[in-house]
Amino acid sequence: MSLLVVGSVALDSLETPFGQKEDVLGGSATYFSTSASFFTPVQVVAVVGEDFPEGHLTFLKSRGIDLEGLTREPGRTFRWRGRYGWELNEAQTLDTQLNVFQSFSPKLPEAYRDTPYVFLGNIHPELQAQVLDQVKAPKLVAADTMNFWIKGSRAALLKTLERVNLLFVNDAEARQLSGEHNVVKAARAILGMGPSRVVIKRGEYGALLFDHDHIFACPAFPLSEVFDPTGAGDTFAGGFMGTLATARGAVDQPLLRRAMVMGSVMASFTVEKFSLERLREVQRPEIHARFAEFRRLTHFDDLGPIEA
């Protein structure tokens, strides 16, 4: 089934211990849609400027991604500049230029309004709500957010969250949103705000999925080389939502868990190279092989008899 994403399509400039890149392809909707496109048809709502290279759009189309909802407006494309230290865990934002994103008001093409799976990328919670106003009867609405909105637009965010089924946040955001330091308490508090499921992303330590009855812990894939963590969270969400959207039946625990692992699989590829370089080249057999590696990484037998 089809999957709608609203978010940024951007040009990123990155400084990492391994090198520097200027104006490479980036943006939450870009990483998300590319990752999800391995599993399901994806529709993008976003905006780019006059300077956005046509080649990037050609690439997204080559992945089967529907760009009817992506508009090109006068002005420059959204730009983000960030730096990573050796920790490679959190980016230091050096510069953000909203450009055409400043006046972005998401408009859904008619063909998008029946889409059953919706992902609201990390944009102003009022814009996220505008998207929800335009979809008819989504089966599942997921959202991402960040410290900037949690602090600066809390009321709007809480209002949007009432309409969200599943929230993706990192642990710092979960703490900030809930006011709880302990991650289990933070997750439970968020489950009282609207979402019936929350995914807490912990970077190199993996991710936790909470609902009212279960917790699922998924490690990150242990990589000996991490080049560029940019987009890892959106790639995770893309693999996760893409997997959900393949379901014929209910969104149940076995499916959600496969989605968590597939999110981790896709994110583990993204960070292996700069920008979307690794996602561009990855093949479905590699994805399946890494999923199998996650089972070998995590599975253990039932407890045998223990003698006292």
Next chain:
Amino acid sequence: MSLLVVGSVALDSLETPFGQKEDVLGGSATYFSTSASFFTPVQVVAVVGEDFPEGHLTFLKSRGIDLEGLTREPGRTFRWRGRYGWELNEAQTLDTQLNVFQSFSPKLPEAYRDTPYVFLGNIHPELQAQVLDQVKAPKLVAADTMNFWIKGSRAALLKTLERVNLLFVNDAEARQLSGEHNVVKAARAILGMGPSRVVIKRGEYGALLFDHDHIFACPAFPLSEVFDPTGAGDTFAGGFMGTLATARGAVDQPLLRRAMVMGSVMASFTVEKFSLERLREVQRPEIHARFAEFRRLTHFDDLGPIEA
């Protein structure tokens, strides 16, 4: 089969956000042996002072722990004072008084020398080597260490490591020992120093087991209340080594993985109350139930068919 531990038996004073405790039972050998005693017979090599309460020894004996190798010397018992902030991840050491531990020279009773499983708690690497000089043909030797020895007694530590089969370290120690920031590279570097297996403990994020062919990732149990992380690492090692020592056959991957999970199970109990309070009261059915919860926490199905 029996399991030998050398380490500290101490009196700890703790400051946490939840309260303060003076001169409570602590020490690496104490946590380790109590934890391991649920699985296998344990022998302790350690020293206490004249002030060490007899009641603590009575408790350890009640767990079936062999204290023939624990001597009482003139002077005061080893004391540690630490403080935890809300993060509850790493203790700030406020004071360490070696006392009778200063002149500790481990002597193994004759009955200990045939012990097949040996755990060298976090003491000077030369003392760890002295213990190895006294055991005849151990089946498996595991060790713990810390930043103090990695920095201050590196040559002695590297010499001891050549005789160690399995090393327990936290991620900061792994980085310091190996000079590698990336945890996978750090583990591989340590696997070149002698141990054929290394366990990297990551506190609330769980633990990783590396050997030359496999990686196993085990999460920490998601607890909504953590009162006192003191002894979590030694409790983990006790559950781990206790599980190994129950084995009739080879120390293989399935067994090592069960040991990792059982270490995590036991550590998750320890941190729920101060000192050894939780380990004192925990019952075997609770241990088995939490092991089963770890399976529910981590397991997922094979990948179903994915449609493009």
